[in-house]
Amino acid sequence: MFEPISIKEYVELFVRDNPSEKKQVVEERLRDILHAALSGTKCACGNPIWVIGAAEVGLSCFTCITGGTMPEEDFEIEEHLNYLQKLT
Template sequence: MVPISMETFVNKHCKNNPEENRAQFKENLKQAVQDKKNGVTCDNCGERIWAIGSTVSHYACFSCLTGEADSSGDYEIDEVCLL
């Protein structure tokens, strides 16, 4: 995964999704990051959740959300990137 700060990701996401409620999105992202830190796992496979993907969809890991195994080019919030 490519580490990205929360603020940078929120800015990117909201620029590409102008209809998004920025404050609510940031709050949801903070919660997903905290949940990942607390060890929340994917209901489908038991891997740790992907915080960014879990913010815009349902709580799950990268592979279950995207159907892909290679996450090397995708963002994850820097503070949980190595968990």
């Protein structure tokens, strides 16, 4: 399962690990992907996209991005998780 995180919190973590990145740019990139995800955009394989990974490598799901089958302590934006929960 994913660990829910807010965009603000994730941006803070991300720029701590990537000091050359600007917060505003990182946040805008995440919001663009989140908007696509909340509009029903899916990975080419049909799974929901992984917003955090997709911000780095394009609109794909966790499995396609990492090659792993299940997230373990990986973050995902909470708004997206809430949206997916409502669909089921």
